[in-house]
Structure formats: C-alpha cells, structure tokens
Amino acid sequence: MTAVSPPLNSIGTAGPITLTLPPIPTMVRVGRLTASSVASLSDMTIDDIDDIKIAVSEMITVLIQSGSRTTITLRFETSATEFAVEASTPSPANDLGRNDLALAIAVLDAVADEHHVASTDDRIMIRIVKRLAPIPAGSSSTRS
Amino acid sequence: MEEVGKNESIRVLLDDGTVIAEGDIDLAGGPLLDAAINRVESVHPLVIDLAAVEFIDSSGLRSLLAASRRAESRGTRVVLRRPSSGVVRLLTITGTTEQFDVEEASQA
Numbered sequence: 001m002t003a004v005s006p007p008l009n010s011i012g013t014a015g016p017i018t019l020t021l022p023p024i025p026t027m028v029r030v031g032r033l034t035a036s037s038v039a040s041l042s043d044m045t046i047d048d049i050d051d052i053k054i055a056v057s058e059m060i061t062v063l064i065q066s067g068s069r070t071t072i073t074l075r076f077e078t079s080a081t082e083f084a085v086e087a088s089t090p091s092p093a094n095d096l097g098r099n100d101l102a103l104a105i106a107v108l109d110a111v112a113d114e115h116h117v118a119s120t121d122d123r124i125m126i127r128i129v130k131r132l133a134p135i136p137a138g139s140s141s142t143r144s
Numbered sequence: 145m146e147e148v149g150k151n152e153s154i155r156v157l158l159d160d161g162t163v164i165a166e167g168d169i170d171l172a173g174g175p176l177l178d179a180a181i182n183r184v185e186s187v188h189p190l191v192i193d194l195a196a197v198e199f200i201d202s203s204g205l206r207s208l209l210a211a212s213r214r215a216e217s218r219g220t221r222v223v224l225r226r227p228s229s230g231v232v233r234l235l236t237i238t239g240t241t242e243q244f245d246v247e248e249a250s251q252a
Contacts, residue, residue, distance in 0.1 A: 028170050
C-alpha cells in the first residue's frame with residue numbers, strides 16, 4: 001500500500017489555517033500579526049502583506065463592534081492565484097448597522113480585490129480576496 | 145515629555161501640548177489616543193505627532209476625525225505632524241487628508 005499525501009497549497013499546508021480569537025480589542029493586533037505571518041508564507045509582495053494586515057484589522061474590528069460575545073474565527077486559504085481570509089462570528093445581535101461600516105468598507109475596497117459582508121440571523125461573515133500576481137518566468141518566488 | 149497612556153498596541157506621550165503616538169492606532173490603541181487628545185485639545189491648534197505610528201486602521205482614523213470635528217467646532221484645525229507612510233496611505237484611500245493640516249510627512 002502506498003500512502004498518498006493530500007495536495008499542498010502554495011503555503012505548504014494541506015488545507016486552510018484557522019485561528020479563533022476572543023472578541024476583545026487587544027486581539028485585533030493578534031489577528032493582524034498572524035495574518036501577516038501566514039501571508040508571508042505565500043508569494044506576496046510586502047505591499048500586499050501590508051494590505052492583508054489592514055484588511056484583517058478592519059474585519060476583526062467590525063465583528064467586535066457588531067456585538068460579538070463569543071469567538072471570532074479567522075480562516076486563511078490560499079491557492080496559486082489568490083489569498084483569501086474569512087472572518088466570522090456567531091452574533092445573535094446581528095447589528096452591523098450599529099457601527100459606521102462606511103469607513104471600514106472604503107478601506108477594504110482599497111486593500112482587497114474582493115470583499116463580501118454577509119449577515120444572517122445568527123452569524124456575521126466578512127470575506128476578502130487578494131489576487132496574487134503571477135511570478136515572472138525565471139525569477140525567484142521571493143518578492144520584496 | 146510625559147507618558148499618558150500605554151498598552152499592547154500604543155504608547156501615547158505629551159510634549160509641550162503635542163500628542164505623540166507610537167505604535168498601532170487600532171481598536172485597542174484608539175481610546176488611549178482619545179484620552180490624550182481630550183487632555184490637550186483646548187490648545188490651539190491641536191498637534192498630533194504620528195512619525196512613530198507603525199499601523200493605523202479605520203478605528204484609529206475615527207479618533208483623528210472626531211478630534212478634527214471638535215477642532216472645527218472651535219474654529220481650528222488638527223495638525224498631523226510627520227505622519228508615517230501607513231497614516232498617509234489610510235488618509236489617502238479614505239479621502240480624509242483634507243480634514244487635517246499635514247506637516248512634514250516622514251518616510252517611516
């Protein structure tokens with residue numbers, strides 16, 4: 001019998017990376033720095049990693065300010081062409097309108113190629129996608 | 145120079161009426177910056193030194209915009225001194241640069 005390993009994505013893991021945080025302000029920084037570390041394993045420029053840090057900070061902040069009382073889950077997923085982050089929280093309050101989303105959305109517009117905010121009766125989810133620029137033929141995968 | 149607040153995100157100092165922010169202005173750091181601004185905003189104009197700000201997001205920007213609105217109600221404007229590249233970028237992408245008087249952008 002031959003063992004078959006699952007296919008690895010571009011950051012060398014067999015699946016998404018998940019981080020669970022308590023919904024308190026000091027965790028915004030923890031989420032941001034984790035996002036930076038995960039993104040740095042992918043083929044991203046330093047500017048792109050800075051964009052991911054900003055986006056994740058906005059996502060966690062929106063969820064905390066929406067009234068999250070339990071946990072915030074961050075899910076990082078990458079492929080050869082894109083880096084995606086999904087942040088979600090169970091939120092019975094379901095009150096995205098309580099904070100001023102416009103500024104956060106304006107920031108997500110600028111730093112992400114796609115963003116999506118979804119709110120249901122019991123959950124709020126924000127997803128962003130950053131597309132990865134193709135690496136020129138013959139160049140190293142390390143960018144600056 | 146007086147340290148008026150410090151936590152995991154930010155260190156805030158006052159120097160002869162100038163508010164100096166060092167570190168990250170986010171959901172955790174913003175309230176300490178607010179407290180320092182509230183102490184000195186009767187000084188005209190309010191000057192906030194942002195050269196050592198390593199990160200700012202929209203929650204931090206809200207602190208600056210709120211100070212700007214209060215300053216306007218007093219007939220003055222907030223001066224952002226030596227804003228770091230991250231601050232300049234956030235002001236640019238949110239279209240809020242004109243809300244402030246910006247002095248001497250740093251290369252940080």
